Amino acid sequence: MATSVVNVACGIVSALFSIAIGFALTRSIVRPVQAAQKAADRIASGDLTGSCRAQGSDEAAQLVGSLGRMQDALTRIVREIRSSTDQIEVASTEVASGNQDLSARTEQTAGSLQQAASSMDELTSTLRHSADAANQAHGLAHSASEIATRGGQVVSQVVSTMDEINASSKKISDIIGVIDGIAFQTNILALNAAVEAARAGEQGRGFAVVAGEVRSLAQRSAEAAKEIKSLIGASVDKVESGARLVQDAGSTMQEIVGAVRRVSEVLGEITTAATEQAGGIQQVNAAVNNVDQMTQQNAALVEQSAAAAESMREQAGKLARTVEQFRTE
Numbered sequence: 001m002a003t004s005v006v007n008v009a010c011g012i013v014s015a016l017f018s019i020a021i022g023f024a025l026t027r028s029i030v031r032p033v034q035a036a037q038k039a040a041d042r043i044a045s046g047d048l049t050g051s052c053r054a055q056g057s058d059e060a061a062q063l064v065g066s067l068g069r070m071q072d073a074l075t076r077i078v079r080e081i082r083s084s085t086d087q088i089e090v091a092s093t094e095v096a097s098g099n100q101d102l103s104a105r106t107e108q109t110a111g112s113l114q115q116a117a118s119s120m121d122e123l124t125s126t127l128r129h130s131a132d133a134a135n136q137a138h139g140l141a142h143s144a145s146e147i148a149t150r151g152g153q154v155v156s157q158v159v160s161t162m163d164e165i166n167a168s169s170k171k172i173s174d175i176i177g178v179i180d181g182i183a184f185q186t187n188i189l190a191l192n193a194a195v196e197a198a199r200a201g202e203q204g205r206g207f208a209v210v211a212g213e214v215r216s217l218a219q220r221s222a223e224a225a226k227e228i229k230s231l232i233g234a235s236v237d238k239v240e241s242g243a244r245l246v247q248d249a250g251s252t253m254q255e256i257v258g259a260v261r262r263v264s265e266v267l268g269e270i271t272t273a274a275t276e277q278a279g280g281i282q283q284v285n286a287a288v289n290n291v292d293q294m295t296q297q298n299a300a301l302v303e304q305s306a307a308a309a310e311s312m313r314e315q316a317g318k319l320a321r322t323v324e325q326f327r328t329e
Contacts (some may be wrong), residue, residue: 039067043074085320092313099306106299113292120285127281131274138271141264148257155250162243169236176232180225186218 042050051068194212 033063036064036067039064039071043067043071081319085316088316089313089320092309092316095309096306096313099302099309103299103302103306106295106302110292110295110299113288113295117285117288117292120281120288124278124281124285127274127278131271131278134267134271134274138264138267141260141267145257145260145264148253148260152250152253152257155246155253159243159246159250162239162246166236166239166243169232169239173229173232173236176225176229180222180229183218183222183225186214187222190214190218 039050050071190212193214
């Protein structure tokens with residue numbers, strides 16, 4: 001009987017001890033696990049405002065502590081993400097605005113470059129026409145120089161011919177002087193013959209008639225010689241005047257030849273300069289076209305950058321909306 005009572009008592013004590021142990025286990029394991037579960041559910045719902053603090057050093061307490069550290073880390077991450085998304089949104093907005101301004105300026109620059117390229121094309125065409133015209137003028141001036149040179153040679157020949165005519169006229173004048181002297185002497189001889197015929201009387205009458213005719217012929221010859229000498233003198237004066245005029249014309253022609261040569265040289269220099277300018281303008285035009293192409297490429301890059309900035313702003317907005325479900329305060 002006593003043994004049965006002892007057994008019952010031992011069973012009751014064992015049961016009470018088991019209940020105490022279970023209660024202790026419940027307090028030390030189940031409750032921390034339940035707290036950890038609630039904390040995890042709260043964190044999963046986006047609420048990071050709660051506190052996860054564990055008492056003790058067992059595994060359950062360590063789990064709750066780990067959840068607390070995870071919550072703190074998530075809180076920092078969410079705050080940093082929010083700050084970063086705000087900054088990204090502001091930066092992307094500024095980039096988008098800057099890209100719009102840059103795109104507008106790039107388009108204006110491209111338009112200006114196209115106008116400049118068109119103007120350079122027109123200027124190149126004008127310079128080519130000017131070079132062609134200067135080249136033609138150079139050819140014409142060269143031809144005029146050759147013609148003027150030949151004209152100067154002709155004038156020189158005319159001057160030489162006039163000098164020869166002047167010399168011949170002087171010789172003729174000298175010959176006329178000789179003829180005039182002969183006529184004067186013939187007239188004197190005729191007078192002497194008439195005097196001798198008068199002395200001879202009737203016998204010299206026929207000779208007197210002949211002497212009179214000779215005297216008359218000598219007088220007419222002298223008068224004709226004087227007239228011819230006068231005409232020759234006038235001709236010599238005119239020839240000398242003409243020679244002076246021809247010499248002046250020759251000097252003027254030489255000056256014209258020199259001027260035409262200088263004009264030809266200047267036109268040649270203008271042609272060379274115009275050709276060089278046309279080549280330089282072509283190089284400038286090529287550079288402008290290259291800059292225009294680069295500007296077009298920059299415009300395309302600006303558009304791509306604007307699209308990337310807009311995409312970044314949209315992604316930042318999505319990220320901001322994603323972290324909005326977390327409450328840190």
